[in-house]
Amino acid sequence: MFLVKLQSVVAVCFFAATATKVDAFAAPQVVPASKVGGSINESSATPQDIFEEFTKFLIDHQTDMISKIEQADGSENAFSRDGWGAFANDNDSIDAQQTKSGGITRVIQGGNVVEKGACSLTVIRNGVLSADRAATIQGRQQQQEGDLVVQEGDIYSAAALSVVLHTRNPFVPTFRSDVRIFLVKSASDDVAAAWFGGGSDLTPYYLIDEDISKFHKDLKQMCDSHFPENNEYNLSHQKMKQLCDEYFYLPARSEHRGTGGIFFDDLPATPATLTFVQDVATGWMPSWLPIVEKNGCKEFTEEQKHWQCLRRGRYLEFNLLYDRGVKFGLANANPRVEGVMVSAPPKIAFDYNHVPVEGSEEERLLKILKEPKDWTV
DSSP states (O other): OOEEOOHHHHHHHHHHHHSOOOOOOOOOOOEETTOOOOSSOTTTOOHHHHHHHHHHHHHHHHHHHHHHHHHHHOSSOOOEEEEEETTOSSSOOOOTTSOOOEEEEEEEESOSSEEEEEEEEEEEEEEEOOHHHHHHHHHHOOOOTTOOOOOTTOEEEEEEEEEEEEESSTTSOEEEEEEEEEEEEOSSSSEEEEEEEEEEEEEOSSOOHHHHHHHHHHHHHHHHHHOOTTOTTOOOHHHHHHHHHHHSEETTTTEESSSEEEEEEEEEOOHHHHHHHHHHHHTHHHHHHHHHHHHTTOOEEHHHHHHHHHHHHHHHHHHHHTOHHHHHHHHSSSOOHHHHTTTSOSSOOOOTTOOOOTTSHHHHHHHHHHSOOOTTO
């Protein structure tokens, strides 16, 4: 059994010794779409106001995250920039008229810490809902009296920021997270509604229990601060953890993709939920970088790297077979395939009928993936 010696170990150890410590996580509103609100507040904010405020936040947050990840990686490999539409030029300011769609795909490959990572911003404006997409939204929409009933031909806008970081060292989990907003304006009258979605989760290759437990406890503390018992959104950390476990599941394998985190969708966009979703996003790097700092220096064997690649195969399986975002992206006419598939791991392995050694750490991980646990107790 040979130990894999990588220059990245030196670079990661340098980061661990010099980097600044980071702390952990510190019914749709339906109103006339033409109403113009001022600052984001409970009394005057429209769905369009919230959409624009959130879009500006996503643009700034992408830039901030890229800087933090590059500093943590410590290599000469910086994130590439692939801008399109309103972001085609080398600047990160949204189209002045707020009418054009666009996005920025940022990718790092071959880094010391991040073997492949992507941080993608997408802003879609003034799309027209097809019958199929309208029906999908209707099926998930919780109707209340007076709510917008989404129909074919309605105008939609969407904004999202996602990050996926596939690590070189198998003792550092893959980190995935996203936040997004979906705004719909009725084509027949002056009514609009918007919803948030998003989440954050870990895909470890080896269980380091205290790291995973801290990740979940920090998420719970943040969620509890926004959603006390009996809140109007009927949302809690426990529910979002359960939704995460249910979503990132491979039924053909009877196993979950990772150890989970939180997942939420169809959350009415209000000033209060805007603050929550922003807190989710600003907590991403503080929740993951301490794990890099702690475990990025660990030596690993070729067999352990191969196990990481086998588990990455499951990651790709989920993306191709079950992930709603991938399906949505590829369903567009002339999809940006590279952008849609950017979250795929850099290297994977598929061994026929691979069975971990009994009593091994690999077997322990697989047992957890088949029967998720509560990491906060």
